[in-house]
Amino acid sequence: MKLGKEDLISLYRKMVRARKMDELTIRGLQEGKVLSFYHSNQGSEALSVGGAAVLKKTDYLWAHHRGHGIGALIGKGLDPKGFIAEHYGKVTGSCKGISGFHMAEPEDGILGAGGTIGYQFPLALGNGLAAKKAGKQQVVLACFGDGGSNRGTLHEAMNLASVWKLPIVWVCDNNGMAQYTPIKDTYPKEDIADLAAGYNMPGIVVDGLDIMAVYEAVYEAVERARKGDGPTLIEAKTARYRSHSEGSPDVSHTQTRSQEEIAELKKRDPVESFKEKLLNQGILTEEMVAAINREAEEEAAAAEKFGVESPPPDPSVIDNLVYR
Amino acid sequence: MKQTIYLAAINEALREELRRDEKVFVIGENVQQGTFGTTSGLVQEFGKDRIMDTSLAETAVAGAAIGAAMSGYRPVADMMFADFLYIAGDEILLKAGKWHFVHAGKVNVPVVVMAAMGGGMKIGAEHSMCPEALAMHSPGLKLAVPSTPYDAKGLLKTAIRDDNPVVFFYNKGLLGLPGEIPEEEYLIPFGKADIKREGSDVTVVAISRMVHLSLEVAEKLKNEISVEVVDPRTLEPLDIDTIIASVQKTGRCVIVDEDNKRCGVTAEIFAQIVENGFDYLDAPIQRVAAADTPIAAGFLEKHVLPQPEDIEKAIRKVME
Ligand SMILES: Cc1ncc(C[n+]2csc(CCOP(=O)(O)OP(=O)(O)O)c2C)c(N)n1
Numbered sequence: 001m002k003l004g005k006e007d008l009i010s011l012y013r014k015m016v017r018a019r020k021m022d023e024l025t026i027r028g029l030q031e032g033k034v035l036s037f038y039h040s041n042q043g044s045e046a047l048s049v050g051g052a053a054v055l056k057k058t059d060y061l062w063a064h065h066r067g068h069g070i071g072a073l074i075g076k077g078l079d080p081k082g083f084i085a086e087h088y089g090k091v092t093g094s095c096k097g098i099s100g101f102h103m104a105e106p107e108d109g110i111l112g113a114g115g116t117i118g119y120q121f122p123l124a125l126g127n128g129l130a131a132k133k134a135g136k137q138q139v140v141l142a143c144f145g146d147g148g149s150n151r152g153t154l155h156e157a158m159n160l161a162s163v164w165k166l167p168i169v170w171v172c173d174n175n176g177m178a179q180y181t182p183i184k185d186t187y188p189k190e191d192i193a194d195l196a197a198g199y200n201m202p203g204i205v206v207d208g209l210d211i212m213a214v215y216e217a218v219y220e221a222v223e224r225a226r227k228g229d230g231p232t233l234i235e236a237k238t239a240r241y242r243s244h245s246e247g248s249p250d251v252s253h254t255q256t257r258s259q260e261e262i263a264e265l266k267k268r269d270p271v272e273s274f275k276e277k278l279l280n281q282g283i284l285t286e287e288m289v290a291a292i293n294r295e296a297e298e299e300a301a302a303a304e305k306f307g308v309e310s311p312p313p314d315p316s317v318i319d320n321l322v323y324r
Numbered sequence: 325m326k327q328t329i330y331l332a333a334i335n336e337a338l339r340e341e342l343r344r345d346e347k348v349f350v351i352g353e354n355v356q357q358g359t360f361g362t363t364s365g366l367v368q369e370f371g372k373d374r375i376m377d378t379s380l381a382e383t384a385v386a387g388a389a390i391g392a393a394m395s396g397y398r399p400v401a402d403m404m405f406a407d408f409l410y411i412a413g414d415e416i417l418l419k420a421g422k423w424h425f426v427h428a429g430k431v432n433v434p435v436v437v438m439a440a441m442g443g444g445m446k447i448g449a450e451h452s453m454c455p456e457a458l459a460m461h462s463p464g465l466k467l468a469v470p471s472t473p474y475d476a477k478g479l480l481k482t483a484i485r486d487d488n489p490v491v492f493f494y495n496k497g498l499l500g501l502p503g504e505i506p507e508e509e510y511l512i513p514f515g516k517a518d519i520k521r522e523g524s525d526v527t528v529v530a531i532s533r534m535v536h537l538s539l540e541v542a543e544k545l546k547n548e549i550s551v552e553v554v555d556p557r558t559l560e561p562l563d564i565d566t567i568i569a570s571v572q573k574t575g576r577c578v579i580v581d582e583d584n585k586r587c588g589v590t591a592e593i594f595a596q597i598v599e600n601g602f603d604y605l606d607a608p609i610q611r612v613a614a615a616d617t618p619i620a621a622g623f624l625e626k627h628v629l630p631q632p633e634d635i636e637k638a639i640r641k642v643m644e
Contacts, residue, residue, distance in 0.1 A: 035446045035621070035622040035623070036445070036446050036447045036448065036621055036622065037445075037447060088622075089446075089621065089622025089623045089624075097620075097621070097622050097623060097624060098448075098620045098621065098622075098624060099448055099449070099621055100446060100447060100448040100620075100621025100622045101447075101448070101621070102448070114450060115407065115447075115448065115449065115450025115451050116407070116408060116410075116411060116450055117380055118380070147379070147380035148380060150379035150380045150381045150384075151380060151381055152381060152383050152384070178353075178379075178380050179353065179354045179359070179380075180354040180356070180357040180377070181353065181354055181377050181378075181379070181380075185377065186378070186379035186380070187379070249357065251357050253356045253357060253367070253372075253377055254356050254357050254367060254368075312622075312623040313623065313624060315624065315627040317624070318617060318620055318624060318627065318628070321617065322616070322617050322618075
């Protein structure tokens with residue numbers, strides 16, 4: 001799979017947009033515009049954007065909870081306005097302000113999001129089953145974290161997905177942490193991808209800070225799934241630059257993560273390092289970088305304005321909504 | 325007496341019981357740091373083997389606690405959000421709850437399953453529930469729902485010493501609530517309601533955070549209507565006698581809870597009052613509870629969860 005110049009620029013643009021939206025959401029929380037809470041995606045953009053960018057509109061996507069799916073939404077080509085408005089609790093949000101921070105865009109293969117980490121495994125299994133039955137070459141990209149990989153639902157779903165040879169790509173965002181608990185204390189091996197062997201599917205470890213590596217690995221796995229060759233497990237080693245959720249302590253068990261540790265992780269910032277690479281290769285120029293930044297800022301400002309100016313939902317939006 | 329807050333009272337109960345009985349341990353996700361502060365600071369005294377951070381795996385958390393309880397320990401499993409009890413439904417409802425009975429009393433499960441329930445944070449359908457009815461509906465489980473620091477500490481200590489499985493739901497909306505507790509050790513027995521405010525015109529049976537909303541309304545109405553607020557404190561066992569005695573005195577009753585109205589705790593208490601005290605009632609009982617919808621987030625939360633205005637309206641209705 002060879003990414004062309006335009007593809008690379010498009011990926012970079014999406015990463016910058018995802019970062020700006022993340023910053024906007026953090027600010028919104030601080031300013032009281034975001035009503036619920038927020039789990040920043042910073043450090044994980046190469047994976048969230050790059051993985052979803054491989055998909056077609058008709059493919060299914062279960063975004064990882066980090067960033068409440070913002071990277072994946074942008075990666076798949078969605079307008080982030082509905083994301084911001086949802087976080088602001090407004091009626092123009094993806095779910096009219098009812099979910100608060102979960103997106104649902106069924107037309108684009110996003111069938112919702114849940115609050116219980118690991119909920120997505122069995123549902124993705126069902127999407128894969130439906131995709132196979134329908135025979136339309138759709139693929140399911142099911143994203144989760146290292147913490148999520150500890151859930152028992154993973155076993156049940158991965159097992160059957162392999163038995164049934166379903167078109168599912170399991171993508172693990174391993175940032176080393178699950179809230180305050182490091183994965184090294186909850187999983188006995190180095191690589192979560194090693195789980196794949198037990199389910200007789202390929203298990204691939206990829207540099208999750210390198211969007212090209214992510215894109216290529218996901219692309220291969222998606223092609224394989226589309227051909228009917230069954231699921232793949234991809235583990236991307238990413239980083240978490242901020243605390244688990246905004247305002248919560250940044251600790252490993254009870255030990256505060258040091259500034260040095262975070263600075264070390266940031267040395268390979270996925271957005272910055274991709275920019276450097278594309279500048280070095282002459283694919284991007286400084287002018288282009290500035291323009292992309294400006295556009296992303298304008299987009300964020302427009303989304304903010306849209307969110308602020310949109311009305312809150314009338315309480316009647318939830319009337320008669322429990323059943324169809 | 326000394327001043328404390330709700331979460332610190334819970335923390336103190338755990339600390340005292342951990343000191344008292346080496347079979348007690350705390351297990352759950354991120355309990356060393358503590359998501360809601362209730363388990364914070366314990367690892368420094370008791371170490372990682374007794375304050376155990378687990379993987380993100382509620383089935384394993386509850387299962388490990390229940391299995392260890394069957395094997396002679398007295399674990400406290402922290403499930404973080406009460407909504408996550410559903411993930412360990414088999415372990416908590418079908419195993420911990422049933423096994424003493426189905427094995428003819430040969431097996432004991434002295435576990436405490438604790439979790440934070442309740443709305444107010446506007447964080448939607450899967451992080452705001454009060455799934456009290458889930459536990460109350462399941463034979464074999466006891467259920468404590470403290471509304472004050474005093475009750476929280478006394479009930480949690482009793483829960484840990486109980487030879488039965490106890491679900492202990494503390495309320496996210498009360499974590500910082502101040503209150504007094506005795507300097508010396510104390511326990512609060514299960515099945516004993518507490519009259520949080522005496523009154524003569526209407527009985528308000530209120531649970532957990534709803535106690536405080538009801539007290540607020542009672543205060544507001546004090547020159548017009550004399551409201552008695554009864555806090556059951558435990559829902560299994562339920563002190564129906566104290567509730568009936570209050571209804572006998574007032575002749576009117578409002579039941580307030582944050583779980584769903586349909587098949588919720590208010591429905592059960594309603595039924596028991598009617599069964600046992602129908603003749604005392606001068607007006608139909610009113611219920612104030614969460615709407616029978618999932619809990620909406622953000623601005624919409626207040627349209628789903630009970631508000632003080634709803635309680636006032638219900639009180640006025642029974643007084644008509
Ligand atoms: C079933 C369940 N358990 C616990 C939580 C609380 N929680 C939310 S995110 C999270 C950590 C998830 O870790 P991981 O899957 O590694 O993703 P990360 O946040 O590190 O990106 C926890 C414990 C939850 N939402 N659902």
